[in-house]
Amino acid sequence: MANGSRQAAWEFFGAELKRRRENAALTQAELGARVFVSGGYIGQFEQAIRKPQLDVAQRIDEILQTDGFFDRLWKKLIKEQPYAAYFAHVVELERLATEIYEYAPTVIPGLLQTPEYARAVFLAGNPFATDEYIEDLVNVRMDRTRLLKDATRPKYWAVLHETALRIPVGGPAVMAHQLEYIASLMRERKVAMQVLPFAAGAHPRMGKMMKLMNFEDAPPTIYTEGVASGSLLDDPTLVRRTWASYDHIRAAALSPEASLALIESAAEDYRRCVSTS
Secondary structure, eight states: OOHHHHHHHHHHHHHHHHHHHHHTTOOHHHHHHHHTSOHHHHHHHHTTSSOOOHHHHHHHHHHHTOTTHHHHHHHHHHHTSSSOHHHHHHHHHHHHOSEEEEEESSSOOGGGOOHHHHHHHHHHHOTTOOHHHHHHHHHHHHHHHGGGGSTTOOEEEEEEEHHHHHSOTTOHHHHHHHHHHHHHHHHTTSOEEEEEOGGGOSOTTTTOOEEEEEOSSSOOEEEEEETTEEEEEOOHHHHHHHHHHHHHHHHHSOOHHHHHHHHHHHHHHHHHHHHHO
């Protein structure tokens, strides 16, 4: 399903939600209270600005007595979208976020990847896949990276562990281009970056990626990822704890200026490997 037709399908979801809510003589606030979200969220669902999570769609079915209609439609739309089910909602939230903060312990974050780097990552995880399948994955990831090139892009701040700079994903040429691309984004002030150097030693959440997102009209959300799984968290206590961990990591990291110098130095090291091979 193409992006345009997928958006049209979510707009149908929203229109049906509005029609059936009004038929039940419920306001957005009343329905929201019964399914444990705000009335503003219901309005955003109806306008296809925000997509509900599955449990919310299921509760809507219960309250509106729609015999599983929204549950089935949600599952069909998620099945036909290009992202894994556990990650699809994260992509939607990235588009709505006003600020995105990431910590990447071993791999360059997807929003910053070049096509060549992304291809190497996908090949490593899918060694028997066809070229066509890999290219589809790369194209989907590159669609995500456009977020940081839009005029309305969110504020983006990432901390990379030095490990992510030193693992030669795809080989020296791919890594040189990848790091030069990140450096160009930093110089153009499209992103803010820091590097957590090896010398920093142990730190909170060592080895665990995290993405923190702030929104104009919704509580902050934390995303963490495991093997073929991910968790979206908005519990205030967990959010505060994760923000504290992120602040500790930023405090231990190099300054943006020193980080840029290290990234450019690593890129040059890879370039020398290419020229001498």
